[in-house]
Amino acid sequence: MSAAMQAEGYNFAYLDEGTKRMIRRALLKAVAVPGCQIPFGSREMPLPYGWGTGGIQVTASVVGPDDVLKVIDQGADDTTNAVSIRRFFARVAPGLRTTERTAEASIIQTRHRIPELPLREGQVMVYQVPQPEPLFRLEPRRAETRRLHALADYGLMQVKLYEDIARHGRVGSSYDHPVMVGGRYLMSPSPIPSFDNPKMHMSPALQLFGAGRERRLYAVPPYTDVRSLDFEDHPFVPLRANGTCALCGARDTYLDEMVTDDRGGRLFVCSDTDYCGTRQAEAVA
Amino acid sequence: MYVAVKGGEAAIANAHSWLAEERRGNPAVPEIGTDQIQEQLTLAVDRVMAEGSCYDPALAALAIKQARGDLIEAIFLLRAYRTTLPRFCATLPLDTGEMLARRRISATYKDLPGGQVLGPTFDYTHRLLDFALAAEGAVPPPAPEADPGEDTNCLRVTAMLAEEGLMAPEEVSEVEPGDVTRTPLSYPAGRALRLQNLARGDEGFLLSMAYSTQRGYGNNHPFVGEIRQGEVTVEIVPPELGFAIEIGDITVTECQMVNQFDGSRTELPQFTRGYGLVFGRTERRAMSMALVDRALRAEELGEEVAAPAQDEEFVLSHSDNVEATGFLEHLKLPHYVDFQSELETVRAMRAAAMHETMREAAE
Numbered sequence: 001m002s003a004a005m006q007a008e009g010y011n012f013a014y015l016d017e018g019t020k021r022m023i024r025r026a027l028l029k030a031v032a033v034p035g036c037q038i039p040f041g042s043r044e045m046p047l048p049y050g051w052g053t054g055g056i057q058v059t060a061s062v063v064g065p066d067d068v069l070k071v072i073d074q075g076a077d078d079t080t081n082a083v084s085i086r087r088f089f090a091r092v093a094p095g096l097r098t099t100e101r102t103a104e105a106s107i108i109q110t111r112h113r114i115p116e117l118p119l120r121e122g123q124v125m126v127y128q129v130p131q132p133e134p135l136f137r138l139e140p141r142r143a144e145t146r147r148l149h150a151l152a153d154y155g156l157m158q159v160k161l162y163e164d165i166a167r168h169g170r171v172g173s174s175y176d177h178p179v180m181v182g183g184r185y186l187m188s189p190s191p192i193p194s195f196d197n198p199k200m201h202m203s204p205a206l207q208l209f210g211a212g213r214e215r216r217l218y219a220v221p222p223y224t225d226v227r228s229l230d231f232e233d234h235p236f237v238p239l240r241a242n243g244t245c246a247l248c249g250a251r252d253t254y255l256d257e258m259v260t261d262d263r264g265g266r267l268f269v270c271s272d273t274d275y276c277g278t279r280q281a282e283a284v285a
Numbered sequence: 286m287y288v289a290v291k292g293g294e295a296a297i298a299n300a301h302s303w304l305a306e307e308r309r310g311n312p313a314v315p316e317i318g319t320d321q322i323q324e325q326l327t328l329a330v331d332r333v334m335a336e337g338s339c340y341d342p343a344l345a346a347l348a349i350k351q352a353r354g355d356l357i358e359a360i361f362l363l364r365a366y367r368t369t370l371p372r373f374c375a376t377l378p379l380d381t382g383e384m385l386a387r388r389r390i391s392a393t394y395k396d397l398p399g400g401q402v403l404g405p406t407f408d409y410t411h412r413l414l415d416f417a418l419a420a421e422g423a424v425p426p427p428a429p430e431a432d433p434g435e436d437t438n439c440l441r442v443t444a445m446l447a448e449e450g451l452m453a454p455e456e457v458s459e460v461e462p463g464d465v466t467r468t469p470l471s472y473p474a475g476r477a478l479r480l481q482n483l484a485r486g487d488e489g490f491l492l493s494m495a496y497s498t499q500r501g502y503g504n505n506h507p508f509v510g511e512i513r514q515g516e517v518t519v520e521i522v523p524p525e526l527g528f529a530i531e532i533g534d535i536t537v538t539e540c541q542m543v544n545q546f547d548g549s550r551t552e553l554p555q556f557t558r559g560y561g562l563v564f565g566r567t568e569r570r571a572m573s574m575a576l577v578d579r580a581l582r583a584e585e586l587g588e589e590v591a592a593p594a595q596d597e598e599f600v601l602s603h604s605d606n607v608e609a610t611g612f613l614e615h616l617k618l619p620h621y622v623d624f625q626s627e628l629e630t631v632r633a634m635r636a637a638a639m640h641e642t643m644r645e646a647a648e
Contacts, residue, residue, distance in 0.1 A: 010369065016371075039469040039471065041469060042469065043368045044364045044368040044607065045365065045368070048361065048611030048614060048615070049608045049615075050611040051614075051618065053611075074619050074621055074622045075622060078293050080293075080296070080618075081619075083293060087297075113622055130612070141472075142602075143473075143598060168634050170630070172630065174623075175626045175627070176623075191620075193625070194626065216469075239629045239633070240629070241629055254622070256621055256622070257621075257625055257628065271621075271622055
């Protein structure tokens with residue numbers, strides 16, 4: 001990104017230092033109580049609510065000029081909103097390097113996916129969260145859900161999962177499947193496919209979650225127990241399309257389905273573009 | 286090989302240059318100046334300032350121009366700018382009693398001290414398109430001016446009722462109110478934060494909520510005690526001075542709705558107040574705000590909370606149009622990862638159901 005693109009008159013990473021400190025304090029609290037939603041004074045950002053303002057504020061608060069930032073949306077670095085957010089940081093955070101390589105990144109801001117490449121210690125995952133309250137479809141009043149979290153009363157969710165199984169033979173939530181963090185707090189993993197849920201468990205990376213519009217932060221510290229909610233006789237099963245990536249041949253990744261013609265033609269490709277690209281390059285070499 | 290259509294930097298940049306071209310429109314038509322917007326689209330400017338929570342007509346006019354007249358987009362631009370501004374201090378409470386009123390009406394008294402002043406209003410105009418405005422050039426003749434008269438001091442209608450003990454007194458608090466733009470709301474929010482939230486809430490939302498109380502969703506029997514509109518002085522006390530100084534005048538509209546209250550075991554029947562105060566001349570929003578404020582006092586006044594407009598969490602968490610539009614429009618963002626999971630789930634459920642049907646048929 002050329003220097004000419006950089007926005008003048010703004011502090012490093014857009015937010016003023018006072019705001020960053022406020023957010024970091026809330027993040028510390030979130031790390032200290034894994035999975036617990038911490039209210040924070042979310043600011044109005046120059047990107048719309050629902051488009052990653054929570055994630056952007058978290059990233060802005062923890063990023064430094066020595067960091068290497070990767071931004072993905074649907075697993076891909078080249079989706080429009082990922083491009084837009086990466087450009088935003090390139091404009092307002094002089095010196096910051098951006099990358100598309102999962103292995104190189106120190107901070108990965110994501111919407112809807114966890115990279116296929118296992119994360120390592122020292123990396124920070126920043127999730128964009130539309131709805132931090134895992135119970136909101138069952139109880140819309142946040143005043144009430146706060147009480148339920150305080151009492152660890154998650155019967156509503158257990159009953160919902162039970163009803164899914166009784167009606168459909170399986171749990172109905174294929175993404176944003178709720179998890180128990182550290183055996184205490186029920187947490188929304190953000191709308192990642194349930195395929196990605198197991199990657200959260202005992203991850204060596206620090207996982208931070210930002211919900212700007214709902215003004216909540218939460219966190220999963222490294223090596224924390226994260227269990228997808230299930231029953232002994234109906235264990236959690238992560239789902240993926242039963243196919244092979246047409247580009248790299250992977251059989252164990254999360255796949256996007258492409259419609260290739262109007263006669264029912266379909267093919268599958270990895271949703272994680274960096275992982276897929278790396279595998280293709282390795283195959284050539 | 287099929288290549289997935291995914292956006293890139295170039296696509297975004299091209300889309301934005303097209304947008305700039307569309308914004309300008311036909312270059313043969315003279316460009317609109319922000320001064321023209323500020324002077325001639327005053328009510329749009331007022332709405333953007335009110336919901337943008339930033340009193341700056343020039344910036345609001347710029348936002349309207351940049352947003353191609355999309356007021357919610359303009360409000361968003363102004364909010365995003367506002368959030369970067371430093372905060373020096375809070376102003377002293379505005380004294381609307383000292384307002385230099387351009388308009389002041391009461392629906393509860395035929396005549397009252399200070400008089401009824403219609404001011405520049407759409408009320409009583411016939412809504413007929415004025416084709417003369419389509420032609421350029423004509424400056425309207427100056428409106429006749431009345432003598433200021435002796436009734437310059439406008440006593441508040443609610444104060445008159447209060448003198449008789451008919452108006453429920455408001456709870457006085459010297460506590461510095463919170464700031465909805467800095468601290469997340471939690472419920473119950475309390476009236477100060479509630480009013481703050483409503484003052485910047487979406488006009489359409491406030492109007493509909495207020496309207497619903499008039500149609501029976503919520504117990505409301507409102508009268509316009511008073512609407513006043515005009516300039517008030519803004520004062521601050523800089524810490525290094527220790528006394529108040531005036532920093533400017535702003536135009537505001539205040540609405541005090543008077544509502545009947547049946548009384549309770551401990552209180553005699555009396556009137557209660559719904560309060561609205563907004564930037565600019567956005568009278569519709571001041572009135573809506575006052576009705577919604579009163580509806581939200583249901584719990585405090587021991588009334589049954591049954592209608593949406595009486596539900597604090599419902600109203601306050603859905604009033605903000607920048608939040609609402611952002612979240613609604615995020616549905617345009619790609620969701621194919623989630624959708625893929627849904628596809629697999631539905632396919633698996635269908636396969637299981639079909640298997641079951643075939644097994645039953647075989648038996």
